[in-house]
Amino acid sequence: MNLHQRIRSEIENEGPMAFERFMDLALYDPDGGFFTTGTLRSERSGDFLTSPEVSSQFGETLARYVIRERERIGEPFELVEVGAGSGSLIGPLLQAVDVPALAVEASPAARDALVGLIPPDRVLRVLPERIRGVVIGNELIDNLPMALAQRVDGGWRERWVGVDDQALALVDAPPRPEVVAWLDQFAGDVREGGWVEAQLAAASWVRDVLGRLEAGSLILFDYGDTAENLLPRRQDGTLRTYRAHHLGPHPLDEPGETDITADVNFTALAATAESGGAVVELQRQDDFLIGLGLGERLSELRHAELKAARSGDDMERLRLRTLKTEAETLLHPRGLGDFRVLVARR
Ligand SMILES: C[S@@+](CC[C@H](N)C(=O)[O-])C[C@H]1O[C@@H](n2cnc3c(N)ncnc32)[C@H](O)[C@@H]1O
Known part of the structure; x- marks a missing residue:
């Protein structure tokens, strides 16, 4: 059975699945997920083009931040890149600054590519227990599984994945309390009918990393904005797919065959990091890179x-x-x- 058939069969046996379960299977199922099977996705010939794939100057510029952080916190110090893809960020960064480094990747194809750049025992599937240094994630958060919700009658309904006439279809589901709590805190003043991707897994991930970080920084780059600035995009929501550098089909149509992503709610990320005891700054990427000398x-x-x-x-x-x-x-x-x-x- 292919992934589409397995998802359908799970729904037929157990009932509709939460959208974040569907997204998790579509992207990370070991036998059919978009990132876990097939070729490397984040390179020029792949499905989307990221900052480090555009230029080695991205990693080289970030090296300056890494040097400053090493001066600030001293030794021991290491660099950890999560979701390192082809190594187009960590490679140039390590050419510019000599620090111990680890790469964490969910994708076997990406891990193979990274082994050419850093020693095999430094390419991991999961984060190390303790980290002292800098953790970087570029376009990682937008790929973490999300719940899907819609504003109705001044409240919320969740949209889960069910089956309609053999095809996968979005179906109504009563909102779970943790999803409502996230929406009430971070969605903002969404109009009737508006769609919101509730990024609870992103919050858990940030909490987890900060729990491991003894000293240093977590830096996350992504598309998205504050909750307030995302409001104009809520009428249709921001969930979408990418394939071969173009917007792809509806997320339910070809699970495992396309990237599934949405704009990152940085208000939620910042609040989560602050509640984890971190000092937080939110900037535009151009300002951040200019501050490090790219201008x-x-x-x-x-x-x-x-x-x-x-x-x-x-x-x-x-x-x-x-x-x-x-x-x-x-x-x-x-x-x-x-x-x-x-x-x-x-
Ligand atoms: C959009 S790609 C970005 C790759 C690279 N950072 C870049 O900018 O070119 C997202 C990457 O994150 C990886 N990934 C997603 N979730 C992950 C997780 N929880 N831990 C490690 N890697 C993850 C995927 O396998 C994929 O390679």
């Missing part, structure tokens, strides 16, 4: 490209232009620059 680097690249053009060194001009375009892409105010960065420090 100056871009000016240098622009000047150097001009100089190479004047001197007639076409190869050098082309190399510099590529680097310049990549840095501009990372900082684009309506693209990757508009991503959010949560830094939780202790």
